[in-house]
Amino acid sequence: MYRDKFKTESYFKESIPGIVNNIKHSKTKTLKFEVQLKDKMPLVNYYNIANGILIYIKRAYSLGEAIQDLVSPAKEMIANYTKSWYPDADYSDGGDIPYSEFLSIVSIGVLLDTKEELITLHKLVKEVGYKDYLIDFLFKYIDKNAAVNDGLLWPDDRACQKLKEITLSAKAETPKLIGEYLANDFYTKENFEDEYNSHKRNDNVYDGYWSFEAAALVKIMDVDDSSFKDNPYYPYDMAHFEGANTTVPGTIFDPDKGSSGNEKIQPEPDQSRKKWWQF
Numbered sequence: 558m559y560r561d562k563f564k565t566e567s568y569f570k571e572s573i574p575g576i577v578n579n580i581k582h583s584k585t586k587t588l589k590f591e592v593q594l595k596d597k598m599p600l601v602n603y604y605n606i607a608n609g610i611l612i613y614i615k616r617a618y619s620l621g622e623a624i625q626d627l628v629s630p631a632k633e634m635i636a637n638y639t640k641s642w643y644p645d646a647d648y649s650d651g652g653d654i655p656y657s658e659f660l661s662i663v664s665i666g667v668l669l670d671t672k673e674e675l676i677t678l679h680k681l682v683k684e685v686g687y688k689d690y691l692i693d694f695l696f697k698y699i700d701k702n703a704a705v706n707d708g709l710l711w712p713d714d715r716a717c718q719k720l721k722e723i724t725l726s727a728k729a730e731t732p733k734l735i736g737e738y739l740a741n742d743f744y745t746k747e748n749f750e751d752e753y754n755s756h757k758r759n760d761n762v763y764d765g766y767w768s769f770e771a772a773a774l775v776k777i778m779d780v781d782d783s784s785f786k787d788n789p790y791y792p793y794d795m796a797h798f799e800g801a802n803t804t805v806p807g808t809i810f811d812p813d814k815g816s817s818g819n820e821k822i823q824p825e826p827d828q829s830r831k832k833w834w835q836f
Contacts, residue, residue, distance in 0.1 A: 561619035562789040563756040564763055569620040572761050576616060577809055580609040585812040604641035610634035610810065611662060612764050619765035624798045628669045629808050635666050635674035639681055649686040651710050657748070660691065664769035667698045667776060668795045675699045691717060691770070694724050698777050716748045723774055731778060735771055736785040743768045743790050772796035 559566050587602040610630050617627060646652065666675045679696045689710035697703050711717050719742045723734045744766055746753045755763040768790045775782050775796045786793045 580810040603637045607638035615764040631669045639678045664773035667773040739788045
């Protein structure tokens with residue numbers, strides 16, 4: 558069932574194959590680096606894979622892909638995203654992590670029940686000192702006793718303020734507040750910046766306007782969402798997805814392999830070693 562309300566179905570059908578090919582290319586490049594460089598692996602390669610899969614998930618969901626089929630990509634996305642962080646760095650000021658992207662990635666992990674991958678990411682987030690109330694609250698999905706930092710990383714941001722207000726609200730007030738967030742605070746130029754009105758552009762930049770964070774709060778807080786279920790930004794069926802936390806071997810992003818399916822990438826020959834005729 559086609560889900561998007563702002564772009565044609567053909568747009569997603571035509572754009573998704575290119576996204577998948579880009580991810581495959583990034584994975585091939587990363588596999589070569591892992592074989593040849595090992596500890597010198599550029600972490601941005603893992604980020605490129607994770608970011609590409611996030612774009613794919615948004616577009617595949619918009620097109621109407623079965624939610625169960627997004628679970629394995631989501632696991633792969635979070636695993637690569639975790640690898641893209643520097644484990645010895647200090648992220649107490651947020652580092653160079655795009656906040657809205659991080660919020661979406663964790664929210665999708667909650668919605669698709671990727672607990673194992675979220676546990677690993679949460680452990681890293683604590684180790685590097687990343688502190689934000691909303692991110693911490695979302696991680697309570699995997700650990701109800703997890704500590705939550707009181708401060709917002711972006712305290713002056715209107716959307717962040719509203720989301721925190723939602724988490725602190727009385728149960729009877731929560732549906733009203735989430736409805737207000739979706740109607741007034743989510744789709745704003747301040748919140749989307751360059752992606753605002755991207756559905757009106759002629760280039761291939763629109764991914765879908767989905768408030769995964771609102772749906773994640775609905776799932777975590779057990780909110781009655783009947784009053785805003787038809788909001789065009791609300792991924793209703795994802796909020797109600799109940800899937801097994803299983804790992805499907807391989808994904809559509811796996812680089813093309815040999816006919817046996819087991820071809821391994823071999824390291825490049827050592828160019829520094831002289832050939833026999835060079836002595």
